[in-house]
Amino acid sequence: MTGTDTVAAIRAAVAGATPDIRAGLPGRREQAGTENPSGERRLAADEYADELLAERLGAVDGVGTYASEEREAVVDTGEGYAVAVDPLDGSSNLKPNNVMGTIVGVYDADLPASGRDLVAAGYVLYGPITTMAFAHEGSVTEYLIENGEPTVLNGDVTLPDDPTVYGFGGRVPDWPADVAAYVDEVESALKLRYGGAMIGDVNQVLTYGGVFAYPALQSAPEGKLRLQFECNPVGYVIECAGGRSSDGSGSVLDVDPTALHQRTPVYLGNEGLIDRLEAALD
Ligand code: AHM
Ligand code: MG
Numbered sequence: 001m002t003g004t005d006t007v008a009a010i011r012a013a014v015a016g017a018t019p020d021i022r023a024g025l026p027g028r029r030e031q032a033g034t035e036n037p038s039g040e041r042r043l044a045a046d047e048y049a050d051e052l053l054a055e056r057l058g059a060v061d062g063v064g065t066y067a068s069e070e071r072e073a074v075v076d077t078g079e080g081y082a083v084a085v086d087p088l089d090g091s092s093n094l095k096p097n098n099v100m101g102t103i104v105g106v107y108d109a110d111l112p113a114s115g116r117d118l119v120a121a122g123y124v125l126y127g128p129i130t131t132m133a134f135a136h137e138g139s140v141t142e143y144l145i146e147n148g149e150p151t152v153l154n155g156d157v158t159l160p161d162d163p164t165v166y167g168f169g170g171r172v173p174d175w176p177a178d179v180a181a182y183v184d185e186v187e188s189a190l191k192l193r194y195g196g197a198m199i200g201d202v203n204q205v206l207t208y209g210g211v212f213a214y215p216a217l218q219s220a221p222e223g224k225l226r227l228q229f230e231c232n233p234v235g236y237v238i239e240c241a242g243g244r245s246s247d248g249s250g251s252v253l254d255v256d257p258t259a260l261h262q263r264t265p266v267y268l269g270n271e272g273l274i275d276r277l278e279a280a281l282d
Pocket of ligand 1: 089
């Protein structure tokens, strides 16, 4: 079974896991003493959220593969869609008690897959309240999640026409000169809002309009964020909301998938701002 029912079941499973993820956080703020496949130190909370989502999503009829930023290899769970998850995005924010997210991409292809193979994608934002933005069939719905149950807040989320915020990751001296020049240009009109969790920063762009980036860095030309688990799913949400995604030269959804944990520079936001960015990086 694949199709709209499976997508709805995946969305429900992620929403249903959120109270358990939140409940598991207070006692898991310390380092786990292990690294993820990208070589980053993991918190106990990263491992906990990954195990929980593997169990919940693996049990959904129509999910054939579970993959996560926290696991080297994919897990075969039966027949159906491949679900790629960043279980706790921005988990370094757990120590200072700042926002975090959960990201999910639903691919109708073997992983690593192209963003064009996504049939749905979404993210949960653990802020003062728990919300979810979920894109399917060309539109984005925002939900409030209470006790694991989603209720619709906005059935057609679109980026506002008049953008006001921006947030770029990485150390400023490590940005390539053309990225720095672009930020100089846009910051006369946009206000810096950067919290260090992609989902928190992207949701501000979705709410207020603007541009989020984790750019290519001089020390890391592929940037930091991962194509399968972060850039494709969030790029899909932003594009379904009327915005644009880019790796610097075109939609991130067109980036050639070469490895499960591959990284790519990512730029997300209002169409005009991403067009200008691509022109600046040319
Ligand atoms: P994580 O998924 O392992 O937590 O890492 C990804 C996070 C993103 O949420 C965020 O955009 C970025 O790392 C922040 O990195 P930096 O602290 O370098 O700005
Ligand atoms: Mg992440």
